[in-house]
Amino acid sequence: MGGGEVTGRPTAEQIESLFVGTSPRYTRVQVAELSAVPQDLTERIWRALGFATLADDAVAFTDADVTALRRVRAMMDGGLLDDQTVVRMARALGQTTARLAQWQAEIMIGAMLDPDQPPTDADLAAILETSSRLLPDFERVLVHVWRAQLAAAGTRLLAITDLTEEVVPNRLTLAVGFADLVSFTQVSRELDERALAELVEGFESRASDVVASHGGRLVKTLGDEVLFTAADPRTAAAIALELVEVIRRYGPQVRIGLAYGPVLPMMGDVFGTTVNLAARLTAIARPGAIIVDGELAEAVAQTPGMAVTRIRRRPARGLGVVQPYVLRRA
Known part of the structure; x- marks a missing residue:
């Protein structure tokens, strides 16, 4: 592993050496x-990726950081990206990978540690050693x-263009669904x-499986609620019907709202208003x-x-008076 075998409590330097590979050598001025x-970019x-702003004399950047920024420079010189797009891409990358890294770390810790016992230095070293082999x-x-x-x-976007006569940039026509666990607070x-934690993970994992199996997209999870979309309203309806049945077998009940637009x-x-x-x-x-709303009811x-x-x-x-419909299996 990158800093030698860990036998005692892992240090921050050992963790950084394992996952980043090289030691910090440069300040933010030097890396620019x-x-x-440009340093301002x-x-x-760096901020868009989710990292704290450091002092000018703080040595915190590695050769890998320099290489990554040179790739960014090459894409900009080639006219592929501008400053705004680079920052937006960095924010998407930072927020997504931060959640992924935290989630994976929690899974590894949960799998390797006894939840009823405080971890020892040897336990922490074992986690780091296992991570080095799996990385x-x-x-x-x-x-x-x-x-x-x-x-x-890309396939989902292609399906949307096939289902609609006109595609307006940055505006799509989708079926949107919320599934909410009943009486979650109580x-x-x-x-x-x-x-x-088991209740929430069970709900989210089952909802994710159902949405994926029908070709929908799980947009986000909020503990007791999931938001999903589908290009075809019939697909969204099929997801909702199966979700109610799957979650009911699991234990709790859900209630679901669907709209198309x-x-x-x-x-x-x-x-948007449809959401x-x-x-x-x-x-x-x-x-x-x-x-469901009238648009989705008509479609199915x-x-x-x-x-x-x-x-x-x-x-x-906020929407005035609406005409709702109940969706059931025939």
Whole structure:
């Protein structure tokens, strides 16, 4: 491993040596000069990646940082990226990988440590040693999955262009769904921390599996709630119907709201009136029920195995009075 075998409590330097590979050699002024990237841009990139601003004389950058910034410089010189796009890409990369790294670290620690016993120095050293052996394979799998996700994103965009007559830049027509665990606040008070974590992870993992199996996209998870999208409203309806059944078998119940219409994709999330409407429909749904808007109800009305029933009009905060429908299996 990069700093020799760890026998005692790992140090910050040993951890950095393992995962980064090279030791810090440069200040932020030097790394800007060596990479030929303006210092103000390097600082914006560093902040966008999620790292703290350092003093001018702090030696914190490595040869790998210089190499990465030189690649950025080459893309900019080739006219492929401008300053704003570079910073936006850096923010997307930083926020996503920060969550990924934290999540993976928690998984490794949970798998290797006894939750009922405080970790010893030997335990921590063993985690670091195991990480050093797994790191090369993790890195290769990460790149492969990232490429596959890029392909999936491109395929979804292609499907949207096939379903709509016109595609407006930065505006898509999608089915949006919220699935919300019923009585989560009350249940969370009755569970200890470990049981609550198992409840949330169980809900999110099952929801993720259902969404993925139908070719939808899980946009984000919020503990007791998931947000998903699908290019085809019938796909979103199929996801919602299966979600209700899968989560019911698991234990708790969910309520789901679906809406179909224009959305604004931004920073990996989706925004707009359609998203707000789906959230409002979720709020009025009863446990185990799926409430949809008129656009989605019309799209699935003739779909075999699905039935929609109009219910009384309801006020929806910020949206006026809406006409909801209940979606069920036929």
